Amino acid sequence: MTELARQRPTPDGETAAGNGQGTARAAAPGIVTSRLSKDFGTVRAVDDLSFTVEHGTVTGFLGPNGAGKTTTLRMILGLATPSAGAATIGGARYADLADPARTVGAVLEATSFHPARTARNHLRVFCAAAGVADRRADEVLEVVGLSGAARVPVGRFSLGMRQRLSLATALIGDPRVLILDEPANGLDPQGIAWLRQLLRYMADAEGRTILISSHVLSEVEQIVDRVVIIARGRLLYEGTLRDLPGGQSAVVVRTPAVEAATAALAAQGAAVSDRGSGWLLVTGISAAAAGHACWQANVELHELRDEGSTLEQRFLALTADPGPPGAPA
Amino acid sequence: MTRLLRSEWRKVLTTKLWWGMLIGCVALTALGVVSQIASDVNSHAGGPPGVAVPDLLSQAMTQRNIASTAAAAGIFAIIVGIILVTTEFRHLTSRPTFLVQPRRGHVLAAKLVVAAAVGLLYAVACVLTDLAIMVPWLAARGVTIEWTGGGVLRTLAGALVAVAIGAIVGVGVGVLVRNQIAAVIGALAYFLIVEPLLSVIPYVNDAYRFLPGAASNALVDPGSGGFPGGSLTQLQGGLLTLGWGLFFAGMGWLITLRRDIP
Numbered sequence: 243m244t245e246l247a248r249q250r251p252t253p254d255g256e257t258a259a260g261n262g263q264g265t266a267r268a269a270a271p272g273i274v275t276s277r278l279s280k281d282f283g284t285v286r287a288v289d290d291l292s293f294t295v296e297h298g299t300v301t302g303f304l305g306p307n308g309a310g311k312t313t314t315l316r317m318i319l320g321l322a323t324p325s326a327g328a329a330t331i332g333g334a335r336y337a338d339l340a341d342p343a344r345t346v347g348a349v350l351e352a353t354s355f356h357p358a359r360t361a362r363n364h365l366r367v368f369c370a371a372a373g374v375a376d377r378r379a380d381e382v383l384e385v386v387g388l389s390g391a392a393r394v395p396v397g398r399f400s401l402g403m404r405q406r407l408s409l410a411t412a413l414i415g416d417p418r419v420l421i422l423d424e425p426a427n428g429l430d431p432q433g434i435a436w437l438r439q440l441l442r443y444m445a446d447a448e449g450r451t452i453l454i455s456s457h458v459l460s461e462v463e464q465i466v467d468r469v470v471i472i473a474r475g476r477l478l479y480e481g482t483l484r485d486l487p488g489g490q491s492a493v494v495v496r497t498p499a500v501e502a503a504t505a506a507l508a509a510q511g512a513a514v515s516d517r518g519s520g521w522l523l524v525t526g527i528s529a530a531a532a533g534h535a536c537w538q539a540n541v542e543l544h545e546l547r548d549e550g551s552t553l554e555q556r557f558l559a560l561t562a563d564p565g566p567p568g569a570p571a
Numbered sequence: 572m573t574r575l576l577r578s579e580w581r582k583v584l585t586t587k588l589w590w591g592m593l594i595g596c597v598a599l600t601a602l603g604v605v606s607q608i609a610s611d612v613n614s615h616a617g618g619p620p621g622v623a624v625p626d627l628l629s630q631a632m633t634q635r636n637i638a639s640t641a642a643a644a645g646i647f648a649i650i651v652g653i654i655l656v657t658t659e660f661r662h663l664t665s666r667p668t669f670l671v672q673p674r675r676g677h678v679l680a681a682k683l684v685v686a687a688a689v690g691l692l693y694a695v696a697c698v699l700t701d702l703a704i705m706v707p708w709l710a711a712r713g714v715t716i717e718w719t720g721g722g723v724l725r726t727l728a729g730a731l732v733a734v735a736i737g738a739i740v741g742v743g744v745g746v747l748v749r750n751q752i753a754a755v756i757g758a759l760a761y762f763l764i765v766e767p768l769l770s771v772i773p774y775v776n777d778a779y780r781f782l783p784g785a786a787s788n789a790l791v792d793p794g795s796g797g798f799p800g801g802s803l804t805q806l807q808g809g810l811l812t813l814g815w816g817l818f819f820a821g822m823g824w825l826i827t828l829r830r831d832i833p
Contacts, residue, residue: 320673321666322831337673348670354663356586363585371578371671411667 272297272451273318273419277327280313280475287313289475290327295453295468300445302466302483303455306561310475311455312350315423318453319348331419343372347412349422354408357397361388361407364396365414372415382410387436401428409437420444422454426461438465459557473561486556493529495522496545497536506539507532520544575672575681582664583655583689592651593693596644600697603640604704611637612712628714631721635792637705638723642730642791644697645737648690649758652741655686657751665832675828683742683820690738694731701727729791729805736790736812740783743819746827786811 273295280288288310295301305311316322318329320336328335331346339345355364365379383389386406391399396407405428412420420441426434442465444450456462462469463483471479471486479486493512497503497520504514504522512527524532529548536543583589611627627633659665672678709716718724741758748754766784769775779785780803789808803811 316831319670321669339673342673343671346670350666351663354666356582356658356662356664358586360585363581367578367581367585368667368671370581371574371668373574415671 272299273329273331273421273453274333275314275318275327275329278314278317278324278329279326280310280317280322281325287475288317288324291472291475291477292327293470293477293480295451295470297451298445298449299467300441300452300454300465302459302462302469303453303472304459304462304469304557304561305455305457305472305478307457309457309473309561311457311472312423313475314472315348315350315421315453315455319346319350319421341373341415343368343374343415343417345415345417346419346421347415347417348420349405349408349412349425351423351427353404354411355396355399355404358395360393360395361399361410362392364407365410368411368414374414374416378414378416382413385413385440386410402430402433405429405433417450419451420453422452424455424457426456426458434461441465459554463553471557471560478560483553486553487560492549492555493524493527493532494545494547494549495524495532495536495543496520497522497541497543499541502539503536503541503543506535506541509539510535523549572677572681575677576684578668578671579655579678579681579685580688583685588651588654588658589689592647593696596647596693597696597700599643599647600641600700601704603643604637604701607637607640608705608708628709628712629717631717631723634705634709634717634721634723635726638701638726639730639791641694641697641701641727642733642787644690644693644730644734645787646759646762648686648693648734648737649741649744649762650755651689651693652686652738652743653745653754653758654741654751655689656682656742656745657749657754660749660833661751663833669832675832676824679742679746679820679824679828682746683739683816686738686742687735690735691731693738694734697734698727698731701730725805726792729793729809732809733787733790733812736809736816737787739813739816740819743816743821743823746823747819749827749833781811783812783815786815 274293276292278288278291279286291310291314303311303315313322314329317324318331318336331339336342336346359367361383362379365382366376369376369379380389380392383392386409388403388406388410391403396404399407405425409422409425412422422441426437429437441452441454445452445465445467454462454466466483468482469479469486470477495503495507500516500520500522504516507514507522507524507527510527510531512532513525515523517523527535529546533543533546536546608628611633659668668678669675706716716723744758745751745754748757762784766779766782769782770779770785780789786803786808789803790805790812791808793802793805793808
């Protein structure tokens with residue numbers, strides 16, 4: 243299936259010039275945002291955001307819902323105008339790209355379809371606009387596994403099928419850069435696995451630059467080379483996942499005497515959260531200190547384990563909303 | 572630009588809108604022509620004494636009225652123009668459209684051209700419908716049609732242009748008022764209720780002839796109306812209607828297309 247992704251679109255007669263740009267494009271740098279800001283009324287959705295997506299890498303664009311990811315992507319794609327700063331792709335603003343469809347492909351929310359139009363006709367509309375041959379519509383349907391539904395009106399598609407069709411639309415011009423906003427939304431676990439495989443192939447075998455946003459780290463953890471993490475419109479971290487700063491480590495305790503254990507640990511200044519069935523998640527204390535406190539209080543323990551900090555915990559700790567003053571972290 | 576025209580033309584052909592509306596405007600024209608001729612025939616009884624039926628039908632003004640029924644497609648062309656634009660915002664196909672072509676003015680220009688072509692298609696269909704009923708019916712009653720002398724041909728030509736321009740006005744309205752239902756209902760209310768009301772209000776009706784609907788009427792049948800300040804000529808009416816369409820489109824470009832695309 244992924245083999246087909248390599249097929250280049252065939253320019254029709256009128257786009258001989260567009261074909262020539264294909265070679266120049268390969269040397270272009272990736273995506274750069276510099277001091278990008280966007281205000282909606284008095285709300286600053288994106289705040290002085292600068293990051294770089296290096297050419298030929300898969301970069302995860304992470305942050306909680308409402309962090310400003312979609313707004314940032316829309317500014318990169320020229321659909322929204324920045325209040326300040328600029329975003330460029332291969333050194334040019336989106337509006338100045340010579341042949342945008344052959345340079346950048348984008349998947350925004352999977353809702354940009356006329357419900358009465360068939361999948362194939364939807365793609366052919368944009369084949370015409372991008373100046374690629376109509377058979378490219380069938381090729382990209384094959385790539386995303388929708389060939390069987392080519393003549394079905396999109397209104398009858400499931401959310402997962404719409405996501406695939408969005409991706410197919412993005413691939414029409416065989417762009418070197420892909421910008422995907424939450425592309426895993428609506429996909430079932432098999433679909434997510436398929437998407438990972440396809441994106442990894444497109445980056446490794448085909449050398450495409452991919453920027454993929456998600457609010458769930460685990461969705462993209464396995465395929466990204468680098469991450470850009472934002473919250474409340476601001477950049478929190480840019481780099482590899484391995485170097486992501488550590489969060490607070492936790493200790494897991496299992497005990498038949500939950501109340502006594504909670505009291506003993508709290509007396510040592512630890513934060514204890516009851517996870518039910520005798521399990522406690524304890525932070526602010528080492529495993530050794532927690533075991534000692536329980537031993538001294540004569541509390542029976544069935545399990546005591548240092549949880550360390552998972553990537554997900556580090557991500558959550560980094561992006562956590564500080565909340566109102568005085569509220570527990 | 573060729574790419575965009577092909578893309579926009581495909582958008583029209585790949586949904587049912589165009590032929591649904593085509594059936595609608597042909598049916599309305601047929602109904603209009605039949606009722607117009609039938610009422611002229613029947614007016615014999617209540618008509619001026621001594622004027623026989625063939626006399627009424629052989630009058631150039633009557634014949635122009637029958638011919639101008641083809642302009643009924645105008646309101647359909649306006650609605651189609653509105654829907655072609657607003658459907659992009661409603662179903663968010665505006666996004667892939669502007670991703671493939673970020674020069675938004677070019678997209679709007681392609682939309683205007685394609686909508687005008689659709690309008691012209693409707694106009695041709697309605698003129699043919701008009702002729703298919705009018706020519707044999709009048710021939711059967713022994714009436715000669717005053718094609719050139721009575722201005723029937725000019726009226727038919729005016730109707731063709733008026734309907735095509737109607738689609739341009741529709742695109743202009745649609746890009747200005749992105750909400751589909753508001754734009755369609757607003758246009759229907761304006762052209763079918765507001766403008767006819769304005770035409771009968773004293774002092775206002777002198778300026779009325781410059782409004783889009785009245786200008787379009789002048790394009791179809793410059794003699795009609797009987798305004799205090801005199802009617803516009805066919806050419807003036809045509810240019811003014813086109814001007815209104817381009818004015819709406821220009822305002823829409825300023826207000827809608829220079830902002831963020833939803």
